[in-house]
Amino acid sequence: MTRVKECVLYRGFEYGDILDKMTALMDASEKSAVNASEMEEEFYECVNGLIEIAGSYGFTGNLWHDYLTLLLVNHENAFSTASEIRGAIEGSINQLALHDFAIFKELYDFDLTVLDKLFHTSCCGILCNYEAPQDTGKMFNKRIRDRICEMSKTLAVAKDTEEFMADMVQFYKDFGVGKLGLHKAFRIDHDENGRAVIVPVTRIAHVRLDDLVGYEIPKQKLIENTEAFVRGRKANNCLLFGDAGTGKSSSIKGILNQYYDEGLRIIEVYKHQFVDLNQVIAQIKDRNYKFIIYMDDLSFEEFEIEYKYLKAVIEGGLERKPENILIYATSNRRHLVRERAGDKLEVGADDDIHSSDTVQEKLSLVYRFGVRIYFGAPDRKEFHTIVKTLAKRNGITMPEDQLLLEAGKWEISHGGLTGRTAQQFIDHLLGKEETQEA
Known part of the structure; x- marks a missing residue:
């Protein structure tokens, strides 16, 4: 498992310290004689790290596979950025990518519960079938989180390295790579050196x-x-x-x-x-x-x-x-x-x-x-059309005459004839309905 240090393209990961510690633990588990007590702290640090990442990103299922998938889909390198949007590319870089994916496939194929036997715990069994609390994960929206969790399952069952690589290329083509690929919208901030990020x-x-x-x-x-x-x-x-x-x-x-x-x-x-x-x-x-x-x-x-x-x-x-x-x-x-x-x-x-x-x-x-x-701002007829359309979409069954009368009263004191005013009026009605139901 120390071969992870031989990766050519996929190096320098964010959260890479967990990968280094986990591969060291995997190597130790394959030795005939190992003092588990000397590595207990590293083991529990890895377990904690995987759970914390799951909490930040909202991951469920096999957290080890989710973590590895997070590394792969976030890593911007010559291969992944060339594959984004365009898909499969030509050239020698494919051989280098195949080399790295062979190493990662070994990581996916490793039976994590072996570490439970080594350290006499049940932690890894829980990590392999993890159920996250609802509404967790602030780093990704639900759509991106689900894509990564599904991708982790796909990579875990790849029959060989070629299929593993083809799956990754397809992901890069469909969804991109790194923050620019996985997210829709961005803002500007500054790092500790004052550079725009x-x-x-x-x-x-x-x-x-x-x-x-x-x-x-x-x-x-x-x-x-x-x-x-x-x-x-x-x-x-x-x-x-x-x-x-x-x-x-x-x-x-x-x-x-x-x-x-x-x-x-x-x-x-x-x-x-x-x-x-x-x-x-x-x-x-x-x-x-x-x-x-x-x-x-x-x-x-x-x-x-x-x-x-x-x-x-x-x-x-x-x-x-x-x-x-x-x-x-x-x-x-x-x-x-x-x-x-x-x-x-x-x-x-x-x-x-x-x-x-x-x-x-x-x-x-x-x-x-x-x-x-x-x-431009709508005239009164257009404003009424907007109100009626929004009311229908939201299941408001108020008689039309009453609806438009109330909308007229609302717009006089809430910003005039605009689409925003119409939406605010509908939200007001929906809020009243919820209060009455409660």
């Missing part, structure tokens, strides 16, 4: 575009641009602008969920993080995914200059923006940057003597978004 968002709303009632023309424009992007055709940066509560952000989430399986990923960025954009782009430009850098509720006051950083990143630097990256933004302002009336008045004593240049500089940012989509 991409961090997965594990809890996101599973919004579908069909959930957004109305706005068929704006949604279609967004679909056409995004579909062109994920399928390798020319596409534009996109600005969704218009009234608050009209579904701009929900449309972006819906697009992500619709095209995730085709390799679409999204990274949310705030204004104060624009200085990190070049570092972020450097980390994703060579991956086999399509990335949307997403800026929600984007706008700038006249004294803010962050928009100049954004202009340079979108278009204007020496290095061309990678083809696997687009920028999508939502805003309540059509031109993003607040304009003063003085920008367009005659030059006065305190005015900018090049006022037209000032206006053009502010407008040049919005011009860098090749697709600009307007989301």
Whole structure:
């Protein structure tokens, strides 16, 4: 089992200390004479580590296999990143991968209960058939956790190394590798050295575009641009602008969920993080995914200059923006940057003597978004349609006249005629129903 140190591609794992200790224990179990008491502490540390990982990720079943699978699906190397999205590749690297997978197959095939006999415990028997408490696991969402648990079962029954490798390649093709492959959405954080790092968002709303009632023309424009992007055709940066509560952000989430399986990923960025954009782009430009850098509720006051950083990143630097990256933004302002009336008045004593240049500089940012989509507030008839549709979806059986009357009262004091107001009204009704049932 010490052959794990001979791996060529799969090295330097996160949580790799458990792997090192476990392989040492496996080696000890194969010796005719071994002092188990000298290795008890390492054994229980491994058991504890596997249970803690199961708690963090929500794993069930054979925790040893789940752990090994976690290592494989998270490890970004020359083979795994080449296989993501594209599947099987050609070249000598396949022989090196086969070498490493042969070592891992030995780890999967090892009967963990042998260690129970060595240390006179029942721990490993429990680890092999582990039942996790409900609603555990904060590192992955349920969808990803289930994929890893299912993959661990598939790898455990692979009849040989070639089948084991084929299963891994198929997983990389279907779901990707590492955090960028397994997760849909990300945000920016910083490490201890101040460098920008991409961090997965594990809890996101599973919004579908069909959930957004109305706005068929704006949604279609967004679909056409995004579909062109994920399928390798020319596409534009996109600005969704218009009234608050009209579904701009929900449309972006819906697009992500619709095209995730085709390799679409999204990274949310705030204004104060624009200085990190070049570092972020450097980390994703060579991956086999399509990335949307997403800026929600984007706008700038006249004294803010962050928009100049954004202009340079979108278009204007020496290095061309990678083809696997687009920028999508939502805003309540059509031109993003607040304009003063003085920008367009005659030059006065305190005015900018090049006022037209000032206006053009502010407008040049919005011009860098090749697709600009307007989301307007619905009129009363459209608002009623939204309310009725949402009520039907949620099983609300209130008579239509009463429903619309109550919706009218609600919107007057809760933000006016918007899709968000309609959804809040429906949530209010559902909350009242639950209270009455209780």
